[in-house]
Amino acid sequence: SATVADRDGATALTSAAIGGLETGSPEWHLLVTYLEDVLDCCESLPGDLQACLSQYRELDARCHASVADLERLAASSNSSESSAAVGVSVQRAVARLQELGEEKMRLAGLMIACDNARCAIEWFHFRCVKLTSEPKGKWYCPDFFDRLRIGSRLCRVALAELAATFLLVSLCLSASANCLVSRHSSSSSGGGAEDASVLMATIGSGLALALAVYASFGVSGGHVNPAVSLALLAVGRMTLLDFLVYQAAQYLGAFAGAGAVYTFYAPMLDAIDGGRRVAFGANGTAGVFVTLPHPSASLSIVLANQLFTSAAFMLAVRAVTDGANANPATGLQPLLVGLSATCLLQCTLPVSGCTLNPARDFAPRLFASLAAGYGLPLLPAVGPRAFWAPLVGPYLGCALGSLVYELCFHRQLKVFGKSAGVNEVADDEAADGRGDGELKKLMMVDRATSKMQISDE
Template structure:
């Protein structure tokens, strides 16, 4: 064990990144990659098994756990944003520089895209089998690698990657759905990280996961609660090469909504906490206890 520890430290000394932005960017990339690799796998297991191996509550639980453990993964580096909406909230609160925010957005989106692609690779064979009887839905134009992969229909698989609202859900509803869901997320992130609330730092990632579970159980019906521009846009870029341009034109070019609406919702959620609660929490003063004698005089300790 001692030898292994020494080797670990030797490797650490050689590859340790001292530049904070580069270090945090690497963490945001890898953390978002892992989040989507796990999260997309959860959704694929749900859809590709005809909803037999997973249920809706399993998706909420799985994503909550994925958030919790991935934030634990990067808690000592970037803090584990994995979400441009969270990052923009921190930017407006003065907790993140503009340059860092822009870099985070890029690496989060790339990490999300590659994470979803890796999950697709593991489920490629099952997806092929699932789509094999899907020929009656689309013509040869939508044929990919010998299987028919579709955005809509009884055997649609595009929803494994990102959100596609039903036709009866308007884009206006979609916008406010993403606004509200992200506002709730960031509001409670601010509650959890506010030192005045006294929540131990070790509990933060688990609580973040529980917040995501709560949102999913309350407002997952319309879109599946992406509430994260990188989470939706990154995999959608991947689907462009699998399903075609329809992933962007679907539902009157709905794709921009889960990218833009969460940014506004995040800022609203962060500042609503500040205005309604955070700014009004009394400052905690340290209590000092002094030993006194019978004459109520302070005792001198030897």
């Protein structure tokens, strides 16, 4: 707008264009239309913007005058005038141009250039991008960061689940490695050290889960657990395609997390087992990567314990994320999930190892067997240490816990109301003269509403 000609010049150009219409050239028709639009735009501008345009034209005229002075000084530099006098005049002309430029910037408002070479806009007003001062270093416009967002939803959730599961497993295994190293480096071998290591492992794993869920909650829902994804699939809250994508990302992230922990702790494991990668026993180090049940526990006890703890964990997850129930603040939900895991780990860890997450056990177990040198001892098919027990138990337990919560809690909240129990609603039905037919209608409406919510999700 600052380069638009003044009204008199535009009017004269319009008159010339109208005169050229007699030639019948289509270019003249386009020129007339363009100039009429420009004039209409200038006339419809508010008074303050028209004043800005006038000031811009005045500043442009002064800039042209200063440039003409510089050209005159450049031409006179070859004459008899002293070079010192010419230099002073040039400095004054440059200073005037700088002042005029600053005046233009003040008039238009402070602007900043995007450091992205391919930016379509390039220059932005401070107020348009919510800046109050010039940032230090490189600055990129909001459009640049919007382009970094992955377009495919499945790719976004897969990346989030992979990264969050990597974070979870690497931190959980690091907590286990710290416990192992501290037990072997401690001078005392009493029960106190063992109790402290168990407490350290449970708290570390619970906080790691909360951190991983916080990181991925807004992108993928913060599953970071293949059993949780299966539980949501079982109640119709995930599609089969989403479930498969989540599974692949979670196991890949867990495998990579095991590799990272092994890289960090390999020298300390060598100091314990002498580099022979002993799986079990006094100098065994496989407990860093796999969950180990109590030596006296049978396979049936291990499976039952895995089933119970996983079901309780999934019930807690559904409870703290159910908006129709207590509905804690969204920012507290990942923390409550982590605290629930800490509670279950503290209560049942010595019995079965309390996996809760099949990716946390199976992927590191596979890495330790194939890449870390532990071999087949970590893949037994029978006995309480059977590799499939911490894999199958959490899957079945989480699916069971989700179904129990759906039938015993979530559905009851939706059918009978959030604050009323079955007996209270039945009494209200009788008092109002309504029978079982009304209850059946209410349940049919609830089923239809649930289907609509699932399809929306």
